[in-house]
């Protein structure tokens with residue numbers, strides 16, 4: 001069976017560690033944070049995977065956090081990790097003042113701040129719960145053991161019982177979660193304030209947030225200089241992949257890569273109600289077009305993967321921009337237009353995805369050069385890229401979203417035809433329409449036919 005074949009000896013960990021860059025984007029951390037956390041891990045295979053996947057649920061609470069804070073949630077998340085939000089005082093107040101409803105007039109801001117303070121406890125719990133459940137679920141879906149998913153599920157529990165979502169204490173918290181929680185905090189402080197500050201914070205929170213024995217272990221590793229080794233290594237992804245415990249090394253099969261793509265499509269779509277099921281919708285439409293062109297099984301498989309991951313760069317766009325009810329400012333529009341660039345940066349790190357990453361990152365390019373982010377034209381756009389561009393617009397217009405109905409098919413077809421062949425590839429548009437209506441495709445033989453634009 002093709003699906004069980006190893007995919008030219010690509011290690012599963014290389015695929016996951018490359019994709020973990022995307023999770024850093026949604027957490028507001030510099031790229032590499034999830035990977036860095038792996039450096040202080042012991043040789044346990046489950047811990048290794050729990051660390052790689054620990055932020056897999058993060059995109060799902062971005063939308064909710066945005067509505068609570070009413071400001072740029074990526075900036076807020078990045079800063080949150082350096083703040084001790086369990087202590088009420090100046091730090092929390094300062095955090096709230098600089099992050100809550102920052103675009104609103106002062107009075108409205110104070111009102112919003114008051115509401116946030118009242119519901120903070122409850123909201124923190126809900127947010128963490130969404131994230132934990134989603135992260136644990138993705139690990140299970142990827143075929144990892146219960147230890148990995150429960151390690152991710154309990155990542156935000158604190159040693160003294162003051163964490164979320166279940167207020168577990170001491171040894172009730174899985175060891176993996178205790179290590180991951182400590183290492184992500186060390187990593188964030190290392191990045192922002194340097195190694196001494198990182199250990200200092202760990203010591204201060206020892207017994208409250210962290211397992212005191214683990215803090216002691218980290219402090220002694222830091223003293224001997226071995227805790228931070230290799231963190232500024234250019235080839236961090238490869239280095240982390242090489243740390244994978246030998247007895248548990250997993251070679252990526254075609255099936256496991258497909259499962260990872262499907263799981264990350266869920267991560268992408270969970271970011272906002274605006275992207276609800278979009279990645280899967282685009283994948284279905286793209287494959288329909290590919291089938292009309294008689295593409296072989298391998299081509300269709302790669303096309304589906306490219307479609308599932310085409311918007312992975314959207315994890316870098318704050319929900320305050322994605323869900324803004326008003327017109328975007330020029331700066332916000334620039335941020336939106338950068339998402340295919342991040343798609344490329346993330347996907348090109350996956351072994352075997354070199355070509356696919358270029359196609360996926362070209363899904364907003366147009367044949368006449370009017371698209372973004374590179375303004376590529378017909379000569380640069382591959383068949384895959386052209387299919388993705390059509391499938392993307394089709395799903396955006398036709399799919400039903402929680403907040404609105406989709407446009408009727410005839411209207412969508414009209415819009416697509418209006419854009420072809422100037423901006424969209426005419427054969428791709430006609431193939432999709434023919435497939436959706438079970439009819440013979442029109443205009444295949446006349447790609448130069450003038451169509452109103």
Ligand SMILES: [Fe+2]
Pocket residue numbers: 310311339363364
């Ligand atoms: Fe996009």
Ligand SMILES: [Fe+2]
Pocket residue numbers: 278282310311392
């Ligand atoms: Fe899209």
